[in-house]
Amino acid sequence: MSESRRTLDARGLACPGPVIMLKKALEEGGSDILEVMVDNAAARENVSRYATHSGCVLLSVREDQGIFTLSMRAGASEGAGAHADGGKEAAKEAEPLPEKPGDAGSADGATVLVASDRLGRGADELGALLIKGFIYALAEADVPPRRIIFMNAGVRLSTEGSPSLPDLVRLSGRGVEILSCGTCLDYYGVKEKLSVGRISNMYEISAFLLEGRTVTI
Amino acid sequence: MSSAEEAVILTFHSVHAAIRAGRMLESKGLSPGLIPVPREIASDCGFCLLLESGSGGAIDPALEYEALWKRRMEVDGKGRRKTYERIETDA
Numbered sequence: 654m655s656e657s658r659r660t661l662d663a664r665g666l667a668c669p670g671p672v673i674m675l676k677k678a679l680e681e682g683g684s685d686i687l688e689v690m691v692d693n694a695a696a697r698e699n700v701s702r703y704a705t706h707s708g709c710v711l712l713s714v715r716e717d718q719g720i721f722t723l724s725m726r727a728g729a730s731e732g733a734g735a736h737a738d739g740g741k742e743a744a745k746e747a748e749p750l751p752e753k754p755g756d757a758g759s760a761d762g763a764t765v766l767v768a769s770d771r772l773g774r775g776a777d778e779l780g781a782l783l784i785k786g787f788i789y790a791l792a793e794a795d796v797p798p799r800r801i802i803f804m805n806a807g808v809r810l811s812t813e814g815s816p817s818l819p820d821l822v823r824l825s826g827r828g829v830e831i832l833s834c835g836t837c838l839d840y841y842g843v844k845e846k847l848s849v850g851r852i853s854n855m856y857e858i859s860a861f862l863l864e865g866r867t868v869t870i
Numbered sequence: 871m872s873s874a875e876e877a878v879i880l881t882f883h884s885v886h887a888a889i890r891a892g893r894m895l896e897s898k899g900l901s902p903g904l905i906p907v908p909r910e911i912a913s914d915c916g917f918c919l920l921l922e923s924g925s926g927g928a929i930d931p932a933l934e935y936e937a938l939w940k941r942r943m944e945v946d947g948k949g950r951r952k953t954y955e956r957i958e959t960d961a
Contacts, residue, residue, distance in 0.1 A: 697910065698909055701909075701910065701911070701912075705912065710956070711911060711912075711956065712955070712956045713953070713954055713955045713956060714910040714911065714953065714954045715953045715954075716951050716952065716953065717951070778889070779885070782885070782889070782904060782917065785904070786904075786905060786906040786917060789903075789905050789906060790906055
């Protein structure tokens with residue numbers, strides 16, 4: 654027996670339009686596979702999030718010339734109406750993300766200061782995983798920051814043996830300025846092992862930190 | 871000029887399971903990337919394993935993954951386009 658399919662064309666709709674279209678289709682039922690077409694990244698994420706929290710199984714996400722097509726298996730028995738609170742939970746989870754010109758549009762021009770080789774306080778293993786994931790996410794962003802500055806133990810990330818080197822090399826290749834504090838490289842004895850970007854000093858670093866928006870990690 | 875790369879992504883129910891599976895694959899001589907779960911396939915915070923194509927044979931239920939995805943990345947003059955396909959084989 655073949656599966657029934659339905660395509661929802663939500664292109665051109667502002668949020669939360671695409672999510673409402675999907676919600677209605679799920680309530681109407683009758684389709685095993687739903688395909689939702691949207692034309693921006695925020696709508697893609699909102700639809701994906703709503704689908705997941707409505708019990709659908711996301712099967713694929715395709716992009717062709719700026720049009721995203723999300724294919725999902727409808728979760729009939731666990732749909733939005735299945736929530737004990739009458740769907741409030743699903744509605745909350747599907748609260749729309751702001752629409753931006755790019756996945757990380759607001760990062761344009763920002764300076765990121767990385768002052769440790771761990772992100773946050775807590776388990777070392779988790780901190781190392783989080784900082785690696787953060788730098789990976791920067792490398793994947795549509796709009797990367799203008800520069801990344803490594804200080805204190807953060808310089809371990811820009812030197813030989815760092816698991817983040819491939820991502821930093823990618824960022825450097827995209828024009829992101831990678832700076833490492835010379836004093837810090839010297840203190841940790843890794844000045845000769847700097848593998849991406851260049852050495853900087855406190856005067857230049859302090860000027861960069863004061864000139865515009867800085868995000869400290 | 872364009873090129874395409876394929877990779878396999880494994881998602882997990884917890885970050886601990888992802889770390890465990892990463893160590894298991896490393897013990898087999900593989901180099902899985904432990905990366906944030908792409909936003910295209912999950913909106914929750916989490917980490918997954920990314921394996922470049924050709925490593926598929928090493929994936930077995932002992933890794934206790936939640937789902938398997940195939941990622942295809944095409945690169946051309948216009949930029950990068952990623953396509954994700956869920957592989958209907960759960961551990």
